[in-house]
Each structure stands twice: as C-alpha cells, then as structure tokens.
Amino acid sequence: MSSSKLIVGCLATLGLTGLTFAQEDASHEAIAKRLAPVGELCLEGQDCGTSASSTGGGDTGSGGSGGGDIDGAAIYDAVCMACHDTGVANAPKIGDTEAWSQRLEKGTDTLYTHVIEGFNAMPPKGGDPSLSDAEVKAAVDYLLDESQ
Ligand code: HEC
Structure with a gap:
C-alpha cells in the first residue's frame, strides 16, 4: 500500500x-x-481537491429585535440541554410538565429574566454570554413548548 x-x-x-x-x-x-x-x-x-466549502454555519451575528428566524431548538441543543436534558443541579428537565407548570406560575417574563440574568444554579444565558436576549428567549420558548 x-x-x-x-x-x-x-x-x-x-x-x-x-x-x-x-x-x-x-x-x-x-x-x-x-x-x-x-x-x-x-x-x-490549488489545494489538490481538499477545497473546503466555507459554509459558516451557526453564525447568527447580531440578532436584532423581533427574532422570528431564530432557531430556539438549535440554541437549546447547543447550550441548555447539558443541564435541562439531565436535570443536573436540579435543573427542571425538558418535558417535565409538572415542574414547568410550577415555573410558569411566575410568568414567562420572569423566566426570561431569570435565564438572561441567571437564577441560583442557572447561569446567565445558560453560560453563553454571546447569546442575544432574543436568542435566549427563543430557547426558553422552545423549552416551554416541549414541556407543556
Ligand atoms: C449549568 C446548567 C444549566 C444550563 C447550561 C442552563 N440551565 Fe436553565 N436552569 C438550571 C438550573 C439548575 C435551574 C433551576 C434553578 C433554580 O430553580 O434554582 C434552571 C432553571 C431554568 C429556568 C427556570 C427559571 C425559573 O425562574 O424558574 C429556565 C426557564 C431555564 N433554566 C432555561 C434555560 C435555558 C433557555 C438555557 C439555555 C440558554 C438554560 N436554562 C441553560 C441549569 C442550567
């Protein structure tokens, strides 16, 4: 060979x-x-066939306001699932309707704020400060949608 x-x-x-x-x-x-x-x-x-097509990927850039095209599921998968799929440190698990209905009694705005600013063992923005507020909210929306 x-x-x-x-x-x-x-x-x-x-x-x-x-x-x-x-x-x-x-x-x-x-x-x-x-x-x-x-x-x-x-x-x-010029590179003998290894031409890497540079498709950026998750380069969302500055995610303005509205945020209709933000993929909350992808953000959840990248940032939030580490804790919310496993329930580590008592994180309410995705799909646990009972746990989430209790959380929802605070109102979604409070939940958004807690995720953006942090809440006990829940790190601000899930520990990824590069996320915009709109991206965080999209991830929260996804999490809540999956848990009702
Ligand atoms: C390092 C682990 C960790 C990561 C990463 C994480 N969370 Fe959490 N999250 C927690 C824990 C722990 C709690 C429970 C905090 C408490 O109630 O004391 C929590 C609570 C929450 C709550 C409920 C807050 C409330 O007021 O009851 C929401 C909503 C939430 N997380 C969303 C998210 C989203 C969205 C992401 C991704 C952007 C994320 N979390 C990433 C650990 C994490």
Whole structure:
C-alpha cells in the first residue's frame, strides 16, 4: 500500500515537472498525459481537491429585535440541554410538565429574566454570554413548548 502511494507521488511529481518543462521527452510526456487529470485537479484547485466549502454555519451575528428566524431548538441543543436534558443541579428537565407548570406560575417574563440574568444554579444565558436576549428567549420558548 504505502509503496504504491510513494510511486504515485513520484509519478505525480514527474508529471507536474513534465507539464512544465520537458515536453519533448517522450516518456515524460506520456506520464504527463496519463496524469493530466490529477495534475489539472491540483493546479486548478490549488489545494489538490481538499477545497473546503466555507459554509459558516451557526453564525447568527447580531440578532436584532423581533427574532422570528431564530432557531430556539438549535440554541437549546447547543447550550441548555447539558443541564435541562439531565436535570443536573436540579435543573427542571425538558418535558417535565409538572415542574414547568410550577415555573410558569411566575410568568414567562420572569423566566426570561431569570435565564438572561441567571437564577441560583442557572447561569446567565445558560453560560453563553454571546447569546442575544432574543436568542435566549427563543430557547426558553422552545423549552416551554416541549414541556407543556
Ligand atoms: C449549568 C446548567 C444549566 C444550563 C447550561 C442552563 N440551565 Fe436553565 N436552569 C438550571 C438550573 C439548575 C435551574 C433551576 C434553578 C433554580 O430553580 O434554582 C434552571 C432553571 C431554568 C429556568 C427556570 C427559571 C425559573 O425562574 O424558574 C429556565 C426557564 C431555564 N433554566 C432555561 C434555560 C435555558 C433557555 C438555557 C439555555 C440558554 C438554560 N436554562 C441553560 C441549569 C442550567
């Protein structure tokens, strides 16, 4: 396996050299032709096929007001589930309707405030200060939706 890789590597080097210089050398030319697809791929792509498409992902940026397109479920999964899926430190578990109906008696606004500012063992913004208030609220909404 490794020796054949080595040979391919050498051929590739020869091939590229062949493309650049010794075009009149028949054997080099033959090699260059055989390797042309590989050579092109590397030359054109400049990174030999590892072109990483840079799709940003969760780059939500400054999440203005309204917040209609904020994915509360994704934020919950990323930040909140560590505690609220497991009930660690007596965190009310997601889906525990009884625990959450008691919490809801305080009113959703109080719950939002507690999550944004922190509440006992519940860290401010779930411990992720990069979340906007709107994102935190979306996560709370998701959590409550799943728990009623
Ligand atoms: C480090 C663990 C931890 C993380 C992470 C965490 N929580 Fe909590 N959360 C708790 C604990 C513990 C409580 C219970 C606090 C209490 O009642 O004393 C709580 C309580 C709450 C409450 C109820 C507050 C109240 O006033 O009764 C809400 C709502 C809540 N969390 C939402 C969230 C959301 C949304 C996230 C993610 C952004 C999150 N939590 C992340 C531990 C966590």
